[in-house]
Amino acid sequence: MSAHATQQEYASRFFSYVRVSDPSECWEWQGGKDKFGYGMFNTRVEPGKKKVWIASRYAYTITKGDIPHGLHVLHRCDNPKCVNPNHLWLGTQRENMADMAKKGRRKIGSAPTCQKGHLRTEQSTRLDASGYPRCRICRNESEKARIRRRRS
DSSP states (O other), X not given: OOTTOOHHHHHHHHHTTEEOOOTTSOOEEOSOBOTTSOBEEEEEEETTEEEEEEHHHHHHHHHHOOOOTTOEEEESSXXXXXXXXXXXXXXXXXXXXXXXXXXTOOOSOSSSBOTTOOBOOTTXXXXXXXXXXXXXXXXXXXXXXHHHHHHO
16 A cells, blocks of 8 residues: 555555444454453554554544544453444443452452552542552552641
């Protein structure tokens, strides 16, 4: 494909890597994937420079429009290979983590304790602003230390 391929040519090449089926079923990416199983797709932004897309982001962009800064493309089906636009929706990292927890896929952490040795439980762990699990005990201790420093 030339460096000046049109969006339509890229879309055609993109869908040549997709096993399209019923609109309610997953449309699985058949091309290269990253270590997490997400499809990867390349386009050229200018001669000699390519842009590597996560396939689901590219599918969303060409079928539904631009993705606002700070939002992620999430899967209703939880299938990282799926690029069916009917299965894709936009959300924040926090919404992604909440969706994962709701579906029973969120791991509090692979270690049984945080870095300071506090036991990881649903009650002692919260999602931070980015949607990542954090130890509530460590957070409380840090906040108390900050208040002590301000008072002295």
